[in-house]
Amino acid sequence: MKRWIATGLLALSALLGAHTAVHAAGTNFPMDKAPRLTNDQAALQHGAKIFVNYCLSCHSASFVRYNRLTELGLTEKQIKENLMFTTEKVGDPMVAAISPQQAKAWFGAQPPDLSLVARSRAGHGYSGADYLYTLLRGYYRDPNRPTGWNNVVFHNIGMPHPLWELQGERKPVFEKVDSHGHESEVFKGWEQVKPGLLTPEEYDRTVADLVAYLEWMGEPVKSSRVRLGVWVMIFLGLFTVVAWRLNAAYWKDVK
16 A cells, blocks of 8 residues: 555656646746737738748748638739749648758757747747747847857747847846845846847837737637637527527426
């Protein structure tokens, strides 16, 4: 009996240890709330354009085919003329321009597929969209890194800043605070070092559009599923009323 109890306690400790390890692997940096734009067609179209021009050179989205973008209000002609650079068939998946061998040689590892990145990056108290929105606005120059870039959300990130021309260069501002005799640094904000092609407000909106597209890409039918679910609930509510009144009519003469 004692052996079974000891085994159970060991399994529980392992489970709690795994949970702690997963939590520790996450980020402690506070996440900004990403604007919810998955129902904004213009934002999704702009996000698709940003993705193709700035992300698809290294990252694939192999679970999504180009012709799926017609669901965003684009025609196949518009897709072929403006969004297709790595293939000629509109029915092909969105595959990165760089080869896996080149990517591994340049970055040390193959860049991950981004088809489901918005769904896989959710954490404790924040969504995957919040994580990506904060990450893409958290880059700063770091001469100690091989790529010259670092990130306040993902420390020692291997990916260089893909949108640096749009955002420019910034540096984080930290303030030293004393807490119970221990000195630590608290993030206070950003200082613009070099301007980008966009203003800070324009850049934030661009990132929001890109994140909305990444979120849509992870589940293109989400909006339709939600709308269908609302109609199903309305139908069930009305059917419940009808069934209740019908039941009352059947049993009104039964004593």
